[in-house]
Amino acid sequence: MDASVDFWEIPSGKPMVMIAGWQQWADAGEISSSLPQYLVELTAAIKIGSIKGGDFYLFQIPGTHYLLRPEVKLKEGHRESMSSRANDFYYADLGDRGLVIFTGEEPHMHEERYASVFFDAVEALGVQRVIGLGGVFGSMPFDRDREISCVYSMPNIKAELDHYALRYSNYEGGTTIGSYLAHRAEMRAIEMAVIYAFVPAYEFSAMSVTVQSLRIDKDWKAWYDIMKRLDHMLELHLDLDDLHSKADRLVSEWETRVEQLDQEHPSLHIQETMDAINKEFVERPFIPLDEAWDELGDLLDEMDD
Numbered sequence: 001m002d003a004s005v006d007f008w009e010i011p012s013g014k015p016m017v018m019i020a021g022w023q024q025w026a027d028a029g030e031i032s033s034s035l036p037q038y039l040v041e042l043t044a045a046i047k048i049g050s051i052k053g054g055d056f057y058l059f060q061i062p063g064t065h066y067l068l069r070p071e072v073k074l075k076e077g078h079r080e081s082m083s084s085r086a087n088d089f090y091y092a093d094l095g096d097r098g099l100v101i102f103t104g105e106e107p108h109m110h111e112e113r114y115a116s117v118f119f120d121a122v123e124a125l126g127v128q129r130v131i132g133l134g135g136v137f138g139s140m141p142f143d144r145d146r147e148i149s150c151v152y153s154m155p156n157i158k159a160e161l162d163h164y165a166l167r168y169s170n171y172e173g174g175t176t177i178g179s180y181l182a183h184r185a186e187m188r189a190i191e192m193a194v195i196y197a198f199v200p201a202y203e204f205s206a207m208s209v210t211v212q213s214l215r216i217d218k219d220w221k222a223w224y225d226i227m228k229r230l231d232h233m234l235e236l237h238l239d240l241d242d243l244h245s246k247a248d249r250l251v252s253e254w255e256t257r258v259e260q261l262d263q264e265h266p267s268l269h270i271q272e273t274m275d276a277i278n279k280e281f282v283e284r285p286f287i288p289l290d291e292a293w294d295e296l297g298d299l300l301d302e303m304d305d
Contacts, residue, residue: 004113005121007049011091011098016126017234020102021133026176029199029219031135031226036103038223042238043092045101051087051121056107056114089121094236100125106177115184122190129157130185131230132178132194135222137201137215141278142254145285146197146225151178153185153192161193164229165286169196195229197222202277204268214261214270216254220246225286232288 021036039045073080087104107114122130140147150166152158158168175183178194185192199222201215216222224240224247231238262270 004052004055004117005049005124006052007089007121007124009046009048009091010125011048011093012126014093014096014098015128016098016100017236018100018102018122018125018127018130019133019230019234020104020130022104022106022177024106024134024177025174026134026136026178026196028135028137028201029197029216029222031197031199031219031222032133032178033103034218035133035223035226036101038243039099039101039227039238040090040092040103042242043094043099043101045090045092045099047088048091048100049089049121051104051114051117053085053087053105053107056110057085057105058108089125094238097235099234099236100127111180112184115181118181119185119188119190123188128191129234130181130190130192131234132181132192133226134176134178134194134196135199135219136196138198139202139277140198140200141274141281142200142216142221142258143251144278144281144283146199146219146222147284148225148229148286149196149198151182151194151196153182153190157191157193160233164233165284166195166229167284195226197226202270202273204270204273214258216250220250223247228288229286 019036019039021032021034023033027033085105088102090101090103092099092101102118104118136149138147148164148166149169150161150164151169152161171179176194178196182192182194197219199216199219201213203213220243224243227238227240227243230236231240258270258274261268
């Protein structure tokens with residue numbers, strides 16, 4: 001294994017799956033950067049290793065120094081803290097399954113070697129499937145199930161993915177770290193699927209000084225819709241009640257926000273815009289089989305009554 005990977009514990013003895021996210025370009029709704037950390041806290045996962053990042057990051061490019069440099073905090077001339085690039089592996093024992101959670105930062109350079117190091121770690125841990133996370137902004141209803149897009153590595157897993165109400169991406173353009181790694185995963189015969197959620201964002205033609213655009217910065221609803229799928233796909237059996245509550249609260253808060261903004265800025269026709277988006281939107285909800293049976297049972301009970 002590459003010396004850039006440092007493990008101080010390698011769990012074994014049960015099937016292993018991985019959920020991975022990055023500080024990256026495709027991070028709408030903080031899906032890639034923050035959802036994995038939420039899962040670390042939810043599962044009480046422990047840190048088991050990391051990728052040493054020195055060779056993968058730039059210190060500066062002229063004109064973008066504020067985006068690339070580490071951040072320092074000084075007090076009376078002495079360093080209190082200095083940020084560093086982090087690519088860490090966490091592990092949670094879920095009973096009959098082990099969950100590895102990866103929180104990383106997409107590389108600035110040497111992406112081939114980064115991919116090689118990452119998949120060396122995947123193989124060393126015995127991970128059977130990797131799920132990458134991402135988010136992109138799109139014009140869609142904030143109160144409906146999120147549109148979930150998918151990129152995958154091995155053609156043989158598509159038949160299984162078909163069961164999870166996913167849209168398969170036909171995107172052309174600059175690649176994300178997830179799509180790049182899915183490409184590299186296929187070269188190594190590793191199963192990887194990258195799940196992207198479309199996060200609500202709206203632009204208004206009649207610009208206002210106070211309202212030019214609306215978007216959801218931390219999309220709990222997208223997080224829940226993704227994890228609902230992954231919980232079944234990976235057989236994690238996680239308690240998603242907290243995430244579900246946060247998703248419901250987000251929708252309620254946005255209903256209030258949209259109503260207030262529509263009243264305060266009638267010239268923007270915010271509610272009309274939302275209604276038009278909602279009318280054109282085709283929802284693709286994921287309903288697990290056990291939930292479908294429960295709903296059918298409730299319906300039959302109501303008919304009997």
